Amino acid sequence: MKDEVTRDERVSNLKGLGCSRKRVEDARFTQGKGNYIDDMNLPGTLTGDFVRSPYAHARIKSINIDAAMALDGVVAVLTAKDLEPLGLHWMPTLAGDKQMVLADGKVLFQGQEVAFVVASDRYIASDAVELVEVEYEELPVIVDPFKSMQSDVVLREDLDPKAPGAHGPRKHHNHIFTWEVGDEEGTNAVIDDADIVAEESMYYHRTHPCPLEPCGCVASMDKVNGKLTLWGTFQAPHVVRTVASLLSGIEEHNIRVVSPDIGGGFGNKVGVYPGYICSIVASIVTGVPVKWVEDRMENLMSTAFARDYWMKGKISATKEGKITGLHCHVTADHGAFDACADPTKFPAGFMNICTGSYDIPIAYLGVDGVYTNKAPGGVSYRCSFRVTEAVYFIERMIEVLAIEMDMDAAELRRINFIKKEQFPYNSALGWEYDSGDYHTAWDKALKAVDYDGLRKEQAERVAAFKRGETRTIMGIGLSFFTEIVGAGPVKNCDILGMGMFDSCEIRIHPTGSAVARLGTISQGQGHATTFAQILASEIGISAESITIEEGDTDTAPYGLGTYGSRSTPVAGAAAAMAGRKIRAKAQMIAAYLLEVHDDDVEFDVDRFVIKGAPERFKTMGEIAYAAYNQAIPGLEPGLEAVSYYDPPNMTYPFGAYVCVMDIDVDTGVPTINRFYALDDCGTRINPMVIEGQIHGGLTEALAVALGQEIAYDDMGNHKNATLMDFFLPTAWEVPNYETDFTVTPSPHHPIGAKGVGESPHVGGVPCFSNAVQDAFRPFGNRHTNMPHDHWRIWKTANDLGMHD
Ligand code: MCN
Ligand code: CUM
Incomplete structure (x- = not known):
């Protein structure tokens, strides 16, 4: 067993940790082969578009959809009244509040979703939006939070003004929560006695990440099989699946959520938006796929x-x-x-x-x-x-x-x-x-x-x-x-009761290449490139031979998604841990093949070698093949591992x-x-x-x-x-x-x-x-x-x- 390749070359062939490996996804992105949500064109797809409020605060006196419905190509116009019997005119928010899916009696911000028009194409939908007649009665507008806390105007009439919110007592009908950390009395005492005190007030203004690609989805309800598929710009596809199941009553195994390529997320694509709910309802009602993709203005006016x-x-x-x-x-x-x-x-x-x-x-x-x-x-x-x-x-x-x-x-x-x-x-x-x-x-x-x-x-x-x-x-x-x-430690961090762990599942193929799936989803961060590098160093298979898949809830293990720069700390850790499980099994197989005790072999870059006799080894490629063909008697065949990682901090x-x-x-x-x-x-x-x-x-x-x-x-x-x-x-x-x-x-x-x-x-x-x-x-x-x-x-x- 003579090795022609030096150890340094073997390390460099791995393209593992520390390597400035070129992004594998860029071949696709730079040659127009990206697959973004608006590239999805299933036969018979209808398009949804919103009627939005021109007012920041107004009562809705009436909505007349007759003219819109009369337009050729318009299939449906949904309003809160249509969603109410399904209990979908409001939806829970991730912060424990609730939000109108479609205006229910009033609107609370400019650009708020009032009605959802479904038509055979985008142009007709836009024309029909103009034909929906909404009668508004303007209400006093509050854009200053300090004035809001003094105002008699009740913004959220749906809430009992005296009742506590999701985070405890509320001080005023326009107050949401008070959150306190630390020792106020002690801090004040220290500041009162201090040699020097500096005070300042500052405003960190409202802004918006404005991703190149706005938010959107395609919902497709297959009535024959009872399966709902939802493609969309989701930073947390599994969470969207769970929320969709809880809201719609469709069993979770009958829902598949897929995030295709995402053109920048920056946190703008974490939340659940009315467009998703309305598209799902519209697809259930019409029995065909319904696409909703917002435009730039809608993105800047109404999303996170x-x-x-x-x-x-x-x-x-x-x-x-x-x-x-x-x-x-x-x-x-x-x-x-x-x-x-x-x-x-x-x-x-x-x-x-x-x-x-x-x-x-x-x-x-x-x-x-x-x-x-x-x-x-x-x-x-x-x-x-x-x-x-x-x-x-x-x-x-x-x-x-x-x-x-x-x-x-x-x-x-x-x-x-x-x-x-x-x-x-x-x-x-x-x-x-x-x-x-x-x-x-x-x-x-x-x-x-x-x-x-x-x-x-x-x-x-x-x-x-x-x-x-x-x-x-x-x-x-x-x-x-x-x-x-x-985020991170499940004991401290959850979203809607789901602990914030993450996951990686890896499967080594007989010829020594691999596929790994994770619970996160890249929006441009290059996960397909970098997660393969973590695994390459852990399992000794070149990053070039590892496919990374994310974003399809039917195949990827449950994960909480990508935001809060959590992919590396959490899913990256899961990848390393799954890799270590692979390596542990590979070690047993290598020792068996080399006819020595497990403890007598050690991992070296891309192989297991006999301690003290590095010329006797089995490469990971050889071990992978053996795992499927010649595994240790009694040991189950295959080379796969999964890790759900709950970070300690x-x-x-x-x-x-x-x-x-x-x-x-x-x-x-x-x-x-x-x-x-x-x-x-x-x-x-x-x-x-x-x-x-x-x-x-x-x-x-x-x-x-x-x-x-x-x-x-x-x-x-x-x-x-x-x-x-x-x-x-x-x-x-x-x-x-x-x-x-x-x-x-x-x-x-x-x-x-x-x-x-x-x-x-x-x-x-x-x-x-x-x-x-x-x-x-x-x-x-x-x-x-x-x-x-x-x-x-x-x-x-x-x-x-x-x-x-
Ligand atoms: N990385 C690395 N070594 C480390 C840490 C990270 O090589 N020690 C690499 C990772 O492998 C990954 C990238 O850097 O390819 C980012 O990793 P990480 O810091 O874990 O962040 P996430 O992958 O979880 O990405 C989320 C983060 C967030 S929350 C926002 S917002 C944001 C950001 O990423 N959105 C982005 N960067 C973005 N970049 C692009 N192109 N598009 C977005 O939407
Ligand atoms: Cu705060 S933006 Mo990033 O967490 O998706």
């Missing part, structure tokens, strides 16, 4: 938005700058229905990671959720369940404290970082951070950008500006973030970002000269995919920080529902990102990997925002709210007297 958090903070410190306490209160605008897709016990997501990367001995967080006349949602857009808001809050509070103390913000961070030896670290608000080495990352970042040199340059620029020699100022944006991803990736920016004070235009991003996501599976995730997340962070927003006027009119008005950065605005890393493995994850998909957004937004604010700091700025679009930046300069 992000943020809309009004945050008020107090932070205290000693004269030396050691933080002693943190108090945070949030007023959370949830819109008309609380449809946040958070784990059940966390109505404000993981906002209680707002102590950030700092060793803060005592803290308190209180969140009040409030109804307004805006679209429902709240958790989306690379947010890790509100970690975006938490990190923005603490990274702004640190900057404000630095201003209060007249101190350098990089140094203030360094003094307060949790130290390497403090991990696992228990935070004041209840999390156990698994691992971290913040000082090393921070030092590396500051050195890479020559931080001291930058500050000198900035000081020179300030002086030049004051001398009237330049009209541009320079900002140095800093952020250090700790993420919390991988979440993972806590972190990073250090620096943005260097010039600002023209006369035009308000920022120019990003440098963006450095150091990420630590533990063991790196595919550095190239990680880099892609970081570029994407940073670009979305740039968008949010520098211009993107969902704004409403006082009438509740949505002001940015087209891409003319909604800022999407292009190559023109995007700088050349410099990426870097450190590796601090997660101690509890089987391969030490942490998630990364949301990190660049979580850390990026405060970094861009801090850069703008830092530029104005020498001129007296303390805090201005995002988005820092050209007008707002100009206005900041103007307010600071820089145009005088």
